[in-house]
Amino acid sequence: MPSLSRRTRALALCSVPVAALLATAALAPLPYVLAEPGMTADVLGEDHGRQIISVSGHDTRDTSGRLLMTTIAATSPDAAVRLPDVLSAWFRTDRAAMPADVVYPEGESQKEIEEYNQEQMTKSQDDATAAALSQLRLRPDDVDVTLHLAEVGGPSAGLMFSLGIVDKIDGDGSGGDLTGGRTIAGTGTIEPDGTVGPVGGVPLKTQAAKRDGATVFLVPEAECAAARAELPQGLRLVPVEELDDALESLKALRTGGTVPAC
Structure with missing residues (x-):
């Protein structure tokens, strides 16, 4: 039995530094942020008493459906996120631990991050306007579109802005x-030529969409797999690569045609 006793003592001595190491790892901040479903906004409606989409130089039409742009809400880049937080988020569908440099520009102050996100939003709005007017075959010189959405940054609302402009000016063309009176949500960047690009946090955005009444979610085709991973029940995914794809899919939804699926 003496040898067993020595082995037991050795294991006990070894467990002390291991436990200390695990405790240190659990308390050490990690380069992650915690994100959850954020706010949505109907781009056909108002924000703080102002129309989100205002058009001058061309007739506009009343709308009855909703087009929801979606967001995620993330902790600040300097918030201390530790191993238990990451593990907890791993087992939840309403929260995610995301690398900080995916959500925020690396090495920037909070003020610089806000300025960068606002610049991205402004560019997204300009590109969305250009894509929508090109789709409608309207000259920017003759139509003035103003987009207003406070306290939201980044480029991921581009697709929904373009759809909102088209709906305000032309609707479904008839x-x-x-x-079709539905609540349609979605996400995706957009280029002036109508190309739709991927964004981050899609699973969380689908949950925000479902929470706020959407039945259809337009998703960049490259992110179909991510969107399917934690898709809320009753929310229909429609993949999009171009603005024209989104318009054709919405037409198919209204008329009972074939709608693409992820």
């Missing part, structure tokens, strides 16, 4: 709502 006097009806582009949405």
Whole structure:
């Protein structure tokens, strides 16, 4: 039995530094942020008493459906996120631990991050306007579009802005709502030529969409797999690569045609 006793003592001595190491790892801040479903905004409606989309130089139409842009809400880049936080988020569908440099520009102050996100939002709005007017075959010199959405940054609302502009000016092309009266949500960047690009946090955005009444979610085709991973029940995914794809899919939804699926 003496040898067993020595082995037991050795294991006990070894467990002390291991436990200390695990405790240190659990308390050490990690380069992650915690994110959850954020706010949505109907781009056909108002924000703080102002129309999100205002058009001058061209007739506009009343709309009855909703087009929801979606967001995620993330902790600040300097918030201390530790191993238990990351492990907890791993087992939840309403929260995610994301690398900080995916959500925020690396090495920037909070003020610089806010300025960068606002610049990205402004560019996204300009690109969305250009894509929508090109789709409608309207000259920017003759139509003035102003987009207003406070306290939201980044480029991921581009697709929904473009759809909102098209719906405000032309609807479905025959006097009806582009949405068919539905609540349509989505996400995706957009280029002036109408190309739709991927964004981050899609699973969380689908949950925000479902929470706020959407039945259809437009997603960049490259992110179909991510969107399917934790898709809320009753929310229909529609993949999009171009603005024209989104318009054709919405038309198919209204008319009972074939709608693409992820």
